[in-house]
Amino acid sequence: MESNKVMRSKGRNKNRNSANNAQLDAPSSSTQNQRSGGGRISSNGRKQRRLEHLKMERKQLVLWRWPLRTTKYFLFEVWHLLSTYTKQLFQRKLMVLAIILVLLILSAVYNLKGPHQPYLALVEKKLFWYAYWIGLGFLSSVGLGTGLHTFVLYLGPHIALVTLAAFECMSVDFPEPPYPNKIICPSVESKTMSIWMIMSKVRMESIMWGAGTAIGELPPYFMARTSRLSGSESEEEELGELEELVRERNANPGELGFLDRAKVGIHNMIKKVGFWGILACASIPNPLFDLAGILCGHFLIPFWTFFGATLIGKAIIKMHIQKLFVIFLFSEHHMDQAIKFMKFIPFIGPYTQAPFMKWLEQQKNKLHNPDPQGTNPLSYIFEKAVLLMVAYFMLSIINSMAQNYHKRMSKSKNRLDD
Numbered sequence: 001m002e003s004n005k006v007m008r009s010k011g012r013n014k015n016r017n018s019a020n021n022a023q024l025d026a027p028s029s030s031t032q033n034q035r036s037g038g039g040r041i042s043s044n045g046r047k048q049r050r051l052e053h054l055k056m057e058r059k060q061l062v063l064w065r066w067p068l069r070t071t072k073y074f075l076f077e078v079w080h081l082l083s084t085y086t087k088q089l090f091q092r093k094l095m096v097l098a099i100i101l102v103l104l105i106l107s108a109v110y111n112l113k114g115p116h117q118p119y120l121a122l123v124e125k126k127l128f129w130y131a132y133w134i135g136l137g138f139l140s141s142v143g144l145g146t147g148l149h150t151f152v153l154y155l156g157p158h159i160a161l162v163t164l165a166a167f168e169c170m171s172v173d174f175p176e177p178p179y180p181n182k183i184i185c186p187s188v189e190s191k192t193m194s195i196w197m198i199m200s201k202v203r204m205e206s207i208m209w210g211a212g213t214a215i216g217e218l219p220p221y222f223m224a225r226t227s228r229l230s231g232s233e234s235e236e237e238e239l240g241e242l243e244e245l246v247r248e249r250n251a252n253p254g255e256l257g258f259l260d261r262a263k264v265g266i267h268n269m270i271k272k273v274g275f276w277g278i279l280a281c282a283s284i285p286n287p288l289f290d291l292a293g294i295l296c297g298h299f300l301i302p303f304w305t306f307f308g309a310t311l312i313g314k315a316i317i318k319m320h321i322q323k324l325f326v327i328f329l330f331s332e333h334h335m336d337q338a339i340k341f342m343k344f345i346p347f348i349g350p351y352t353q354a355p356f357m358k359w360l361e362q363q364k365n366k367l368h369n370p371d372p373q374g375t376n377p378l379s380y381i382f383e384k385a386v387l388l389m390v391a392y393f394m395l396s397i398i399n400s401m402a403q404n405y406h407k408r409m410s411k412s413k414n415r416l417d418d
Helices: 002-059 067-091 093-111 117-141 150-169 195-201 203-216 218-229 237-251 258-273 275-282 289-298 303-329 332-342 349-368 377-417
Strands: none
Touching: 002 377, 067 093, 067 377, 117 150, 117 203, 150 195, 150 203, 150 303, 150 332, 195 203, 195 303, 203 218, 203 303, 218 289, 218 303, 258 275, 258 289, 275 289, 275 303, 289 303, 303 332, 332 349
């Protein structure tokens, strides 16, 4: 009996000691968890600071700050793109061979003499004319905001000249050739001239330019879609910033600025409405439409839904609005009123009215005289402005490609460090 009591007392003491040891060990384990949690927080903080530093460094990577480094990264990016696309072409040998075969057949038909040559010349002229405007439209929207403003530089002036010529000549049946390279009044005049006649004259140029702008919106869409399908959508900076704006708007609705509210509005419209939201964004002059393309790719919206809405909005709805605005502005009555009120512009009005009247008179003389004499300061200034904008566009392309290479290099380095 005594031995059993001794055994039970020893067991109770042993259990009491194990409980005390567990209590002593509990604080140490919680301390270790706190330390590991603190280590993860500090590690995430360091990673976030490193990403912010790389982002600031990438924004400063421009030719006028780091010319040698920017040029080197640009050349590396060009080499990367060439090697990537060359590998893709080798993976699609049958498609490449089919394209080469079609081109050889077309070349043989083009060089073969026969009665089909006049029709081929007409088709060639139209195709090059339409391709010219499609290319200008593509340059206007490609590049994530750094596009060349070809509407202001090319299509807008073309519509304006056709409008001036239509009211001066009272006809839109300009002799071809030299139209569209040069506008000369026809010998037969119409009794009336309406805006709708001018719109029909420049309709195809406007639609082709709008189609080019729609095509130029495809690269952001495909990049975001590929990133989402590959599982690396969290690395897209634009989407990360937009998600932060959405969270901030939900938390503090009144603290966002106008531009940030517009970004969140586009996000919500595309996410909830789909095709009609894309159509609404594409139908108005919208500098944030690159963001719409990125969002459509991120949400895996079907290609034809995105491209169809973009094509209808940009090539038909928006282009008719812009075209109607230019024709209305440069119609004969409104031009006369604008010249009269030009002298009331402070400081520059009295000095610009006379050169503008002289330029307008020269344009009218060109319609009746194919080889007019003399130059105008406004024409010289416009030509130099076009050259400056083209030069800036080329510089922005170099900067953008160099920054893309820096971004890819930073991602690779981050993956290795992780």
